[in-house]
Amino acid sequence: MIITKKIREELNNLFFLLKLQDRHSNSSLDKQVKIEQILAYLEIIHAQIRKTSKKRKLVFIDSGAGNCYLSFLVYYFYHQIENREIQIHCIDHNKKLMSSNTKLASAMNFNNIFFHPMDIIDFSTDQKIDLVYSLHACDTATDKTMYLGIKTRAKIILSVACCQHSISMKASSFKIVVRHKSFRDKMLMMISDSLRALLLEKNEYKVDIFDFVSSRYTEKNTMVRAIRTSFKKQIDAKEEYDNLSREFRMKPYLEELLLTADK
C-alpha cells in the first residue's frame, strides 16, 4: 500500500484540478469509481518501479490515454512525491482530448508529459521505455498497446482491456456455457487475454493475469502484466498458442501485428 492517508489527502488538489472532485473532495459515483481505478493501477505500477534505481529517469507510455487521469496521477506521484525524473507519452487518436490535456498539463506546470494525437500503431520512439500501460483501451487498442510494448522493448507492459468487438470466438465444446451472455463475455475475455499472454511469452515476457481492482469499481478489472526478463519456460508458448487458437477459432489482432512486423 503506497497511498497512505497523507498522500491521499495531498491528491485531493490534483483530483480537483482534474475535475474528478470538487473543492470539498466530493464527486459523483462515476468519478469516485475512476479515482479508485487509477489509485489501484498506480499501486501495481509502483510495485514494479520501486525495484528500480531512483537515480534513473523513468520513461512511460500511456496507450489509449483518453482524458489521461491515470497519467496525470502517475506523473504527480513520481515527480512530486517520489522526486523522480519522469517522462510520460500519452497517445490517443482523439485530437480534442490531447489538445485539452496539453493545456491542462501546462497550467499545472507538468513539463515532461506529452500528448500525441495519433493512432497507437503510428507512435515510435528511440527512447528506452520502462513501461507501456493502458486502461480500458477499447477493442484492438489493447493489441496495439502490447505490440507497442514489444516493439519498443519496454521492460513492463500493463494492460486492462475494455470492449472486444472485433474478436470472435467459436466455443463448440462450451456451447452450453456460452449461451449465457455473462459467461460468453467472461470466456471471450479469458481466452483472448490467454492468447495474448502466450504471444507475450513467445516474445520473452513473463506474464501474469489478475484482478487489479475490486469488481465493485469496474467489471473490466482484469490486468495482464508482462515483464521482459529471463525466466524458466514451463510451457511451449507457440504450441499452446496454436492449440488454443485452433480450439476456439480465435485470433487476437496482436498475432497479425506481430506477423506483419516479422515480414
Ligand SMILES: C[S@@+](CC[C@H](N)C(=O)[O-])C[C@H]1O[C@@H](n2cnc3c(N)ncnc32)[C@H](O)[C@@H]1O
Ligand atoms: C474507454 S477510453 C479509456 C481512456 C482512459 N485510458 C481511461 O481509462 O479513462 C479508450 C480510449 O482509447 C482511445 N483509442 C482507442 N483506439 C485507439 C487507437 N487505435 N489509437 C489511439 N487511441 C485509441 C479512444 O480514443 C479513447 O480515448
